[in-house]
Amino acid sequence: MDLSKDLSQVSIDQPEDKSFEHGDYAGELEDYDDALSHSTNFSYAEEKTINDQDAKMRAFEEIPLQRDSSKKTVKSRRSSSALFSHPPPPPVTKPKIAVSPKLVPKKPLKLSNSYKLGGRNEGVEEHDHETDDIPSPELVELYGHIKTCRELRKKYQTVSYQYPEQNPKNQDDWQIYPPPPRPTYDNKKILPESAQPDSKTFDISKCHIPPADETVAIGNNSDDVLQVIDSDGKPLATDIPTLRDYYMDMEKIISISSDGPAKSFAFRRLQYLEARWNLYYLLNEYEETSVSKKNPHRDFYNVRKVDTHVHHSACMNQKHLLRFIKHKIKNYPTEKVIFRDNKVLSLEEVFQSLNLTAYDLSIDTLDMHAHKDTFHRFDKFNLKYNPIGESRLREIFLKTDNYIQGRYLADITKEVFSDLENSKYQMCEYRISVYGRSINEWSKLAAWVIDNKLLSNNVRWLVQVPRLYDVYKKTGLVKSFHEIIRNLFQPLFEVSIDPSKDPKLFVFLQRVIGFDSVDDESKVDRRFFKKYPIPSLWDAPQNPPYSYYLYYLYANLANLNSYRVKRGFNTFVLRPHSGEAGDPEHLISAYLTSEGISHGILLRKIPFVQYLYYLDQVGVAMSPLSNNALFLTYDKNPFPYYFKRGLNVSLSTDDPLQFSYTREPLIEEYSVAAQIYKLPTLICVNWPRTPSFKVDGRDVSKSTGSDRIIQEEALRVMTWKRPTFLISELLIERRLYRQSTILSSTTLVCVLKVR
Structure with a gap:
């Protein structure tokens, strides 16, 4: 099997799916729950998932460059032979990061497939593969609940x-x-x-x-909370929750x-964040050591x-x-x-x-x-x-x-x-x-x-x-x-x-x-x-x-x-x-x-x-x-x-x-x-x-x-x-990695709440 050929056929356009279903992740979860024997740092399933994500990410990096090949050609970050082994130390160059430094998009924000659980491109690459896919009502409701909770804390x-x-x-x-x-x-x-x-x-x-x-003087409100009152007996702070x-x-x-769907949603989002960190560290470990x-x-x-x-x-x-x-x-x-x-x-x-x-x-x-x-x-x-x-x-x-x-x-x-x-x-x-x-x-x-x-x-x-x-x-x-x-x-x-x-x-x-x-x-x-x-x-x-x-x-x-x-x-x-x-x-x-x-x-x-x-x-x-x-x-x-x-x-x-x-x-x-x-x-x-x-x-x-x-x-x-x-x-x-991660998450909350 020619792995490089398979990678070249990877499409960045994900199939449109207007529902939020467990079946979207059945294949990934089956892979993730396999044996734990092939790595001292990660289980076999974890390493396989990370390697798959690594291959997809580098494929995403290559495709935009192919569209603009007339300007210059850029080599892939690592050869395909390193997919399933520990990466060798890269040459001492200015390190690349696995996230886009554009924390705030200049153009109007479009909904993309990244809102889906386990989305492959959320906050990692912001190319022109965004779509107008409509999120499911259940997902909009979940993000609405998150927005409500965050507004309560802010208050x-x-x-x-x-x-x-x-x-x-x-x-x-x-x-x-x-x-x-x-x-x-x-x-x-x-x-x-x-x-x-x-x-x-x-x-x-x-x-x-x-x-x-x-x-001013000191008084008590109806809940027996101490407060400062003015000369007219009116409290200076009136918006404290009762x-x-x-x-x-x-x-x-x-x-x-x-709520069951909320727990499942949050659990998978947390799993995604953890996997994304593992991917980031896998890509940047040697560069970080070199720069330090x-x-x-x-x-x-x-x-x-x-x-x-x-x-x-x-x-x-x-x-x-x-x-x-x-x-x-x-x-x-x-x-x-x-x-x-x-x-x-x-x-x-x-x-x-x-x-x-x-x-x-x-x-x-x-x-x-x-x-x-x-x-x-x-x-x-x-x-x-x-x-x-x-x-x-x-x-x-x-x-x-x-x-x-x-x-x-x-x-x-x-x-x-x-x-x-x-x-x-x-x-x-x-x-x-x-x-x-x-x-x-x-x-x-x-x-x-x-x-x-x-x-x-x-x-x-x-x-x-x-x-x-x-x-x-x-x-x-x-x-x-x-x-x-x-x-x-x-x-x-x-x-x-x-x-x-x-x-x-x-x-x-x-x-x-x-x-x-x-x-x-x-x-x-x-x-x-x-x-x-x-x-x-x-x-x-x-x-x-x-x-x-x-x-x-x-x-x-x-x-x-x-x-x-x-x-x-x-x-x-x-x-x-x-x-x-x-x-x-x-x-x-x-x-x-x-x-x-x-x-x-x-x-x-x-x-x-x-x-x-x-x-x-x-x-x-x-x-x-x-x-x-x-x-x-x-x-x-x-x-x-x-x-x-x-x-x-x-x-x-x-x-x-x-x-x-x-x-x-x-x-x-x-x-x-x-x-x-x-x-x-x-x-x-x-x-x-x-x-x-x-x-x-x-x-x-x-x-x-x-x-x-x-x-x-x-x-x-x-x-x-x-x-x-x-x-x-x-x-x-x-x-930048942490910024882009949390920005993408909070942006989804705001956008899907509006929808």
């Missing part, structure tokens, strides 16, 4: 000011004290006091504190995502990496904590550290009561690593935060509000900050807890940060809110759920209206990015009410469901942001833990209300919602090592599939104290993923750049002395028109 995100361009801190005139340092490497020299960076000699009196706004609207919108997306070698002073180690999900009380590794504890025992044994049994105990007395000395302590004694006994046992995992299994040691060393005002935790935090600053290229977003048990929690936390000068241009904060209403209700700390909401948000509204009321809190909030919602997601959300009551009427002992928590975090945050934007203050986003375990519907409530999420491993079970996350590029901070110890073994983690399909994913460490062995847990996370998934360094370089998470980019950019182009990439606010961060043809090609 929720817009009114809550969670888009990066809505945040005043991303504007050119935003200023922060202390300003970022000038670009320099750590010279290992002790500087005199006058030459220390501002974060070491922070003086709150140098901070600009705006005056109070006397024209609790009823929220649950109706949720039910709408749930019903769409559970020519890129000066840029590799995996000096690309900025942001740990987008890490809990502050577990930000150090076990060895670091062990050394710190031993140091305190040896040097400050008589320091009073805790009040227990009606008396104040010193550090030495605490360890004497445990029959331990500094010499006895070891990694095994601390017993804080999460091993096999924590798998699907979140209760046991929480106990791992207690050194030696003793809650008193956790209170002494890992709490901000204790007898010594959190001084020990502040000391070890400074050491972690120093490691980050010395690395220069690593940043972190630390989660720190506010429980909602008391109205004074915010003031205490802000005082702890400001008084201990825990300020770093490599660090920003997120405030995590544990879902523990049932515990507080049982112990009598609160009477209703409304008390928790009031304790969480009333201080923020007050300091936004009058910053002089609590200057430390106002300065601390400049370094807060957003809010997180944490707890064991595997707990069952039982519906005790036919219609959920408002928070002031929720006085039952049962915990509200996940979606209820998320709505009241979102609604209060939206009202707070709407006022802070008017005053030119930075806004906050919502990034909850979602999709780690439990009900997959958590991901739908997060899709509406949140800018991004952490974990998201349950997206693999709901393909339609996963496709929505792809289309809207919702940030997903994934922690495979953490999931491996708690809910999902490493080999089953969907991270590589999410990445190949184009979801907005990043790697994060979650809890280095429980999962890491080195002082660079983020590098450890990357290295393990690269080894397990057998991906080269070039892919790892792309991981830190893909998510929409950021560490206050204005500050990051200034600290590197870079221009606006690099500043926008340091922001890590990923849009599809930003310039490249690594000035390299390699990442320009990768970016």
